[in-house]
């Protein structure tokens with residue numbers, strides 16, 4: 001068979017799509033023809049090159065894969081932080097009272113003045129007759145609630161029944177800061193006022 005015919009048949013021979021007879025004929029020719037042997041080798045060559053190239057492409061892709069992995073972790077962390085912030089935000093909004101109590105402590109006190117005898121009456125805070133300014137967030141002030149509509153005199157006694165602040169005038173709807181009070185100590189707030197029921201806040 002002619003070398004040119006073999007050359008023409010070579011691609012289909014290599015792709016194994018020619019008939020068995022053709023394949024046999026090509027093989028027999030190549031066995032005895034050095035030129036066609038070389039041709040076959042050369043034709044095989046590009047296939048190898050393509051394989052090598054595809055390997056290189058795979059290797060070249062590796063750093064990108066790594067970057068993508070790093071990026072994915074960053075995105076995951078961002079998502080987790082956002083999620084946590086949302087939960088914390090929701091908690092603060094829901095329990096704004098809790099936060100408020102911590103940063104703006106406010107104890108409601110009640111004092112009932114039975115008559116106009118002008119005697120000192122103790123203010124009760126949550127069924128306790130004393131108040132403890134137990135955190136740094138207390139402003140240590142006494143508020144004469146606006147609804148009382150009457151001025152009161154306020155005095156403060158300590159746990160040993162000593163008067164630490166004496167007879168401070170507190171008009172209705174105003175507050176007076178109690179200077180010199182210590183944290184963690186029991187203080188007894190007393191008022192002198194006309195007959196009535198008074199709402200007194202410790203803040």
Ligand SMILES: [Zn+2]
Pocket residue numbers: 002003006029033034035036
């Ligand atoms: Zn040949």
